[in-house]
Amino acid sequence: MSISIPQELLSKIHAHSELAFPDEGAGFLFGTDNPARSVSAIYELPNAREDSARYNRYLITPQDYLKCELEAERLGLEVVGVFHSHPNSPNLASEYDRDWAQPFFSYIITSVYAAKAVESRCWRLSEDRTRFIEEPIV
Amino acid sequence: MTTIRIPTPLRAYTSGQIEVPVNGPTVSDAIMELTARHPAIKPHILQDDGQLRPFVNLFKGEENINNLQGLLTPLAEADKLLLIPSIAGG
Structure with missing residues (x-):
């Protein structure tokens, strides 16, 4: 199990994460699972959490979710995951991330320190919802 | 018959069906x-x-059921129920 993403898109995710700093930034990964999971577009979104919580929380509204799902379908793609940043924190999935995680989705997390994106790692929820399993980015 | 729209991450559990008919x-x-x-x-x-x-989140058409009668919101035959996740983390 791995996920491929072009360097250009990963750079866009890093740029979005740096722009959002010191808050968390987030958006969707559009792509396909055929023949293996790959990302071919990203969709940047505003962090809908209240101002005081954005430094360690992100939220994408159901309205934005539906808009993106329909846009992915229009492009002949699927929403295959979510990206978000961890300002001043490692790129490990948190318990809060797990509580709110969807099955099937790949979760790319980017650590950002001093407004510079450092590294991204990707995680997927286990079927029993008890843990995240790392999905190598290739 | 009412239908429920299933979001992408849950379609593996409905045999790939995007809409599931319910009564x-x-x-x-x-x-x-x-x-x-x-x-x-x-x-x-x-x-x-x-x-x-x-x-x-469950929407009856464009209205969140929390703004209607919650889980007791009645459904008519032509209604579409949308199951939409809030995407969040931290």
Whole structure:
């Protein structure tokens, strides 16, 4: 199990994460699972959490979710995951991330320190919802 | 017949169906029917106590059922119920 993403898109995710700093930034990964999971577009979104919580929380509204799902379908793609940043924190999935995680989705997390994106790692929820399993980015 | 739109991450549990037809007269009945017909979806939308998981939003057309009668919101034959996750983390 791995996920491929072009360097250009990963750079866009890093740029979005740096722009959002010191808050968390987030958006969707559009792509396909055929023949293996790959990302071919990203969709940047505003962090809908209240101002005081954005430094360690992100939220994408159901309205934005539906808009993106329909846009992915229009492009002949699927929403295959979510990206978000961890300002001043490692790129490990948190318990809060797990509580709110969807099955099937790949979760790319980017650590950002001093407004510079450092590294991204990707995680997927286990079927029993008890843990995240790392999905190598290739 | 009412239909429930299934979001992408949960379609693996409905054999890939984007819309699942249900007969329930209320939203609660519709969710019960969905989880009875597709049991593997249940842990991803309901907590152990049977309540909806916090990230599950249900819209009747364009209206969140929380602004209607919640799970007791009645469903008519032509209604479309949208199951839409809030995407969140930290």
